[in-house]
Amino acid sequence: MAELKLSNVEKAYGEVKVLRDINLDIKSGELIVFVGPSGCGKSTLLRMVAGLERITGGDFTIDGVRMNDVPPSERGIAMVFQSYALYPHMTVRENMSFALKLAKKPQSEINAAVERAARILQLTPYLERLPKALSGGQRQRVAIGRAIVRDPKVYLFDEPLSNLDAALRVATRIEVAQLKEAMPNSTMIYVTHDQVEAMTLATRIVVLAGGGVAQVGTPLELYERPENEFVAQFIGSPSMNLLPGEIVETGAQTRIKLDNGGEALASIPTKASDKGLKVNLGVRPEDLVPTEGLGLFSGEVEFTEALGEVTLLYFKKVGESAGMVAKFPGIHRDLRHKAVTLTADPSKIHLFSNGRSLLYR
Amino acid sequence: MHPAFQAILTIVIGVGGCIGYFYFSNLFLDKVLFPARGENAGRNINRANMIRPWLFLLPAMIALGLYLTYPVFATLKLSLFDKSGENFVGLGNYAQMMTEAKFWEAMRSNALWLVVVPALSTAFGLLAAQLTDRIWWGNIAKSLIFMPMAISFVGASVIWKLIYDTRPTGQAQIGLLNHIWMQFDGGWGSVLLLRVLPAVLLAGFAALMGWLAWLLIRALMADRAGGFWLRIGRLAGAAISALIGLVAVIWAFGAATANLPYGAPQQWLTIPFWNNFFLMAVLIWIQTGFAMVILSAALRGVPEDTIEAAILDGANAFQIFFKIKVPQIMGTIVVVWTTITIVVLKVFDIVRAMTNGQWGTQVLANYMYDKLFTASDWGVGSASAMVIMLLVTPILVWNVYNARKEMR
Numbered sequence: 073m074a075e076l077k078l079s080n081v082e083k084a085y086g087e088v089k090v091l092r093d094i095n096l097d098i099k100s101g102e103l104i105v106f107v108g109p110s111g112c113g114k115s116t117l118l119r120m121v122a123g124l125e126r127i128t129g130g131d132f133t134i135d136g137v138r139m140n141d142v143p144p145s146e147r148g149i150a151m152v153f154q155s156y157a158l159y160p161h162m163t164v165r166e167n168m169s170f171a172l173k174l175a176k177k178p179q180s181e182i183n184a185a186v187e188r189a190a191r192i193l194q195l196t197p198y199l200e201r202l203p204k205a206l207s208g209g210q211r212q213r214v215a216i217g218r219a220i221v222r223d224p225k226v227y228l229f230d231e232p233l234s235n236l237d238a239a240l241r242v243a244t245r246i247e248v249a250q251l252k253e254a255m256p257n258s259t260m261i262y263v264t265h266d267q268v269e270a271m272t273l274a275t276r277i278v279v280l281a282g283g284g285v286a287q288v289g290t291p292l293e294l295y296e297r298p299e300n301e302f303v304a305q306f307i308g309s310p311s312m313n314l315l316p317g318e319i320v321e322t323g324a325q326t327r328i329k330l331d332n333g334g335e336a337l338a339s340i341p342t343k344a345s346d347k348g349l350k351v352n353l354g355v356r357p358e359d360l361v362p363t364e365g366l367g368l369f370s371g372e373v374e375f376t377e378a379l380g381e382v383t384l385l386y387f388k389k390v391g392e393s394a395g396m397v398a399k400f401p402g403i404h405r406d407l408r409h410k411a412v413t414l415t416a417d418p419s420k421i422h423l424f425s426n427g428r429s430l431l432y433r
Numbered sequence: 434m435h436p437a438f439q440a441i442l443t444i445v446i447g448v449g450g451c452i453g454y455f456y457f458s459n460l461f462l463d464k465v466l467f468p469a470r471g472e473n474a475g476r477n478i479n480r481a482n483m484i485r486p487w488l489f490l491l492p493a494m495i496a497l498g499l500y501l502t503y504p505v506f507a508t509l510k511l512s513l514f515d516k517s518g519e520n521f522v523g524l525g526n527y528a529q530m531m532t533e534a535k536f537w538e539a540m541r542s543n544a545l546w547l548v549v550v551p552a553l554s555t556a557f558g559l560l561a562a563q564l565t566d567r568i569w570w571g572n573i574a575k576s577l578i579f580m581p582m583a584i585s586f587v588g589a590s591v592i593w594k595l596i597y598d599t600r601p602t603g604q605a606q607i608g609l610l611n612h613i614w615m616q617f618d619g620g621w622g623s624v625l626l627l628r629v630l631p632a633v634l635l636a637g638f639a640a641l642m643g644w645l646a647w648l649l650i651r652a653l654m655a656d657r658a659g660g661f662w663l664r665i666g667r668l669a670g671a672a673i674s675a676l677i678g679l680v681a682v683i684w685a686f687g688a689a690t691a692n693l694p695y696g697a698p699q700q701w702l703t704i705p706f707w708n709n710f711f712l713m714a715v716l717i718w719i720q721t722g723f724a725m726v727i728l729s730a731a732l733r734g735v736p737e738d739t740i741e742a743a744i745l746d747g748a749n750a751f752q753i754f755f756k757i758k759v760p761q762i763m764g765t766i767v768v769v770w771t772t773i774t775i776v777v778l779k780v781f782d783i784v785r786a787m788t789n790g791q792w793g794t795q796v797l798a799n800y801m802y803d804k805l806f807t808a809s810d811w812g813v814g815s816a817s818a819m820v821i822m823l824l825v826t827p828i829l830v831w832n833v834y835n836a837r838k839e840m841r
């Protein structure tokens with residue numbers, strides 16, 4: 073049980089501010105995922121929560137207690153590192169019991185905690201081994217076990233799966249999800265590069281960009297109602313298509329005339345004064361469907377990628393706009409070099425003005 | 434010829450000779466012996482490349498063979514012949530040596546050196562490596578600590594002889610140690626510094642040893658499943674710690690009740706038993722720098738995230754050092770320790786320059802020198818050389834084994 077609160081937290085290395093104005097309320101039992109481009113400060117923020125980096129501005133509290141100057145070991149947190157950070161000279165058992173030994177817990181209690189964690193993570197046969205005699209996945213589980221035995225209020229994960237191969241990553245991701253289910257009261261913060269991890273694990277995702285928070289929300293909120301172009305393009309793969317255009321009809325629904333000659337209807341209400349507003353229309357590749365009439369885009373398919381359940385269609389660039397991508401269910405190799413006109417359901421259209429979504433005005 | 438000129442000439446001839454050798458021998462190989470042209474060009478290149486490593490190894494192999502391998506066998510032979518090296522006496526020289534008090538004195542002081550110098554050099558080196566790591570003037574401190582490494586043993590001995598120098602009472606003491614010593618007058622300050630402090634330190638050390646012994650005994654009792662050798666090792670460890678602890682208690686008592694000759698300048702190097710330690714100080718002073726440099730590099734190699742994980746696990750600075758860092762650099766510590774041990778077994782210059790083995794400070798290497806060049810007894814001298822080699826070899830093998838393991 074732990075509620076975390078970050079108020080105007082900032083981090084400066086000398087003159088350089090790498091994080092500023094971070095405001096987050098994390099409720100007990102949440103699994104928060106930090107995502108963002110490389111170098112945006114995800115690890116730094118996590119390490120500030122852990123106490124490994126000094127917080128240079130703002131307040132950070134756990135359950136209402138200010139933690140800025142509390143030493144890491146007294147914050148009630150445990151961290152799992154990307155590189156596992158196992159103690160190479162200690163066996164799996166010693167690795168997992170180190171923290172409890174330092175806390176001078178009785179030996180029987182230590183053994184019970186270690187064996188329980190080992191059972192959960194299927195590490196029992198390896199308890200007396202040194203880390204160097206384990207596979208990557210097993211090492212990662214030991215690192216997680218080392219966190220579990222301490223029974224912390226908050227778990228921190230910094231890209232815990234990025235050193236594993238694809239299959240193992242899926243398996244371990246599911247294990248983390250089950251672990252979370254087994255411990256509904258513990259709060260977790262999880263840093264990742266992997267969208268699928270973020271979408272499947274998170275109760276809420278924090279998108280970090282340019283040293284600040286771009287949006288906080290549930291995975292579906294981020295996917296369906298991105299607050300800005302950055303989040304819109306960052307979440308989802310391939311990225312959302314953006315097409316410049318202008319509002320021509322306002323009301324409960326909005327009609328947009330696109331610079332490429334196409335037209336689209338969006339179920340986003342607009343005021344009469346919005347008429348003539350320059351906007352970027354956003355539409356996800358998976359929301360595009362072919363049409364016979366006037367669509368929002370038409371062009372020649374330059375290249376296809378058949379992934380089995382879906383086919384990605386890459387369209388020839390028109391002018392200087394970014395290339396369009398569409399995702400059709402099924403296999404459509406035959407569409408290569410064909411002209412296709414695309415449209416989308418009005419409810420799937422996003423509108424951005426100056427990078428901000430019109431939904432959030 | 435002026436010696437400086439001679440030195441320069443030697444350098445020019447030596448370096449020039451080396452360059453000339455490698456250049457011309459390779460030239461000969463490539464142009465004359467197996468030229469890379471004609472119908473056998475390909476095969477010739479392969480042959481030349483098979484021979485080339487030997488070209489580079491040859492000078493070293495000849496030098497080592499001439500100055501190292503041959504002397505070992507020659508010495509072995511000499512050790513079995515009499516004084517003049519003419520009549521075979523079997524193991525007579527060894528037997529004679531065993532009866533000599535000076536030989537056993539040398540063995541005893543060597544053993545003392547062997548325990549004290551590597552332990553203290555490594556410990557101080559580790560301490561210096563850790564402490565200089567986090568301060569801004571750490572690199573300056575490191576350079577200063579490393580400096581003695583650049584001084585020859587004889588040079589260092591001269592410096593320390595000045596520190597231990599003694600002048601008659603009434604004259605100004607130019608020796609640092611005597612100067613400090615003369616400040617003590619038997620007042621309460623002297624009692625505190627020279628009786629209470631050493632006694633407390635020794636008692637503390639004794640307590641530490643007792644605790645260690647107790648831990649080992651407890652581990653022995655608790656972990657019945659442990660292997661036979663593990664149990665023997667623990668038992669031996671406990672016995673040794675207990676013994677050292679006991680000695681420390683006796684010394685602590687001695688330090689507390691000692692009757693110290695205040696006000697009289699001391700001839701430090703003639704005080705029996707303790708003068709050994711005054712000599713060891715020189716070598717420790719030199720070797721600490723070596724240990725520090727190697728261990729400092731090893732400490733930097735300890736992954737930062739294991740330290741951060743330990744911080745999160747609640748370890749304090751001491752626990753991080755002793756439970757996380759030191760175990761991870763244990764291999765390097767062993768290499769440093771054994772390397773210094775080998776230096777210690779061969780120690781000669783310091784003893785030669787400072788006491789020449791008098792007043793109970795004889796060591797094996799100096800004993801050998803005395804026999805060989807003062808007494809001109811080639812038999813016993815060679816026999817003592819063989820003893821030194823026998824003692825060094827196992828440590829050397831272990832050292833090389835550990836160093837290789839580190840490199841992997």
Ligand SMILES: Nc1ncnc2c1ncn2[C@@H]1O[C@H](COP(=O)(O)OP(=O)(O)OP(=O)(O)O)[C@@H](O)[C@H]1O
Nearest residue numbers: 085088090108109110111112113114115116117265
């Ligand atoms: N000691 C430092 N001094 C100055 N800048 C630093 C320091 N440490 C990190 N930074 C900067 O802080 C920013 C955030 O780094 P951080 O490691 O948190 O990124 P990240 O989001 O975790 O990236 P990645 O996804 O690649 O792991 C980076 O731009 C980095 O250059």
Ligand SMILES: [Mg+2]
Nearest residue numbers: 114115116230
């Ligand atoms: Mg990172």
